Amino acid sequence: MKVTIIGTGYVGLVTGTCFAEVGHQVICVDCAADKIKLLQAGGIPIYEPGLEELVKKNTAAGRLRFTTSTKEGVEKSDVVFIAVPTPPLPDGSVDLSFIEGVAREIAASLTRYKIVVDKSTVPVKTGEKVAETIKRYSKSRVEFDVVSNPEFLREGFAVEDFLHPDRVVIGSRSQRPVQAMKELYAPFHAPIIVTDINSAELIKHAANCFLSLKISYINALSVICEAAGANIQEVANGIGMDARIGRQFLDASLGFGGSCFPKDLSAFIKISEQLGYDFALLKDVQQINAQQMDRFVKKINETLWVLKDKKIGVLGLAFKQNTDDVRMSPAIDLCQRLKKEGAHLRVHDPKAMEKAKAVLKDVTFVADMNEVADGCDALIIATEWPEFKKLDIEKARKVMTHPIMFDGRNLFDVAEMEQMGFIYKSIGR
Ligand code: NAD
Secondary structure (H helix, E strand, C coil): CEEEEECCCHHHHHHHHHHHHCCCEEEEECCCHHHHHHHHCCCCCCCCCCHHHHHHHHHHCCCEEEECCHHHHHHCCCEEEECCCCCECCCCCECCHHHHHHHHHHHHHCCCCEEEEECCCCCCCHHHHHHHHHHHHCCCCCCEEEEECCCCCCCCCHHHHHHCCCCEEEECCCHHHHHHHHHHHHHHCCCEEEECHHHHHHHHHHHHHHHHHHHHHHHHHHHHHHHHCCCHHHHHHHHHCCCCCCCCCCCCCCCCCCCCHHHHHHHHHHHHHHCCCCCHHHHHHHHHHHHHHHHHHHHHHHHHCCCCCCEEEEECCCCCCCCCCCCCCHHHHHHHHHHHCCCEEEEECCCCHHHHHCCCCCCEECCCHHHCCCCCCEEEECCCCHHHHHCCHHHHHHHCCCCEEEECCCCCCHHHHHHCCCEEECCCC
């Protein structure tokens, strides 16, 4: 099928590339000319495991190409996906100006029947507004359908998730677009849920809020564990093995971040409010998340006393493992707080250093994770990159002024670290 994706970011590029991989003809559009230029030249603007190879393969095969022209993308395709940002406004509600802008651009380019698919995460009833906008701004009277098809991929595992989804949600009650969407997704052999557009939109916000709720639940439990002298990892294993609960998203940490959970949570609280419901439970989720970082910083303050002129090493800048994405990263937030108190930071991330340089100033970026601890008063683990588990702990102990580690991701064993002479503070243990 002929598919266009408008917005070639973490979601759009993965979506377009994976559709090409299963044989569809794909055009990826983005208004960022530098991004498109880089992709046309064989480069890749983001780090996502396995993506670069697939982009190269499908570009070479002629199934995937890139342009800045929405008009060209719309004209040459049967199905047009919207995958542009839906960032938060200061009051927590969603900035829908990107979606509205794209709807108008699509309207201006409509010459024959199209299926317009919203893949961005949007408030319930956005589909109705998109349809209204296209109708209003389209000069030709051609038919079109609007479908909601929320995306559930995880950054860091995006290609794998897209190629092997747990489910595909298609929001539309019209036969024609549903049939086309089923054909589009047929090569993925995934369960398909067909529902109405409002329910499809709700599913995405409800899923992300539930996942954040799970994280805040385990983080709240970590506080109880610390107070009671219990071990959060063992508690998580004990409850996670219950098939009704599941072990995923039960790792205590310094809190969740990233470009999705915090914004989707505040958006859903706002949406509920507009629909007449005070979603107090989700407000608690937000609060627990904020407190988790406060508590971590407090531990650092209590142990190091004065932070001014202390040298602190930070391992991890991305908001989670396997990605170069630093948007709303707890690690970056932590660095900013420590810097504000006058600490000098030596930081490292396996993939996110370049992106971090744009937001984190006056810190020393260290290329080798084993050199971060040199001369430091403390070392912090801020992102759960698996390679940090292979850190040369013995070397770190020797080169630090005093071996102190704050582990915000519980990567190491408490007894082993203490045996090696570390003052070792982790979460909920
Ligand atoms: P992103 O910022 O990585 O990418 C969005 C792209 O859209 C950018 O490259 C931007 O230049 C482009 N763009 C903006 N306006 C445009 C326009 N008018 N025409 C063409 N291109 C335009 O964002 P993302 O992380 O891919 O997220 C996109 C949407 O998907 C959001 O609603 C997000 O909530 C949702 N989502 C994200 C994830 C994730 O893990 N990142 C997962 C599921 C859903």
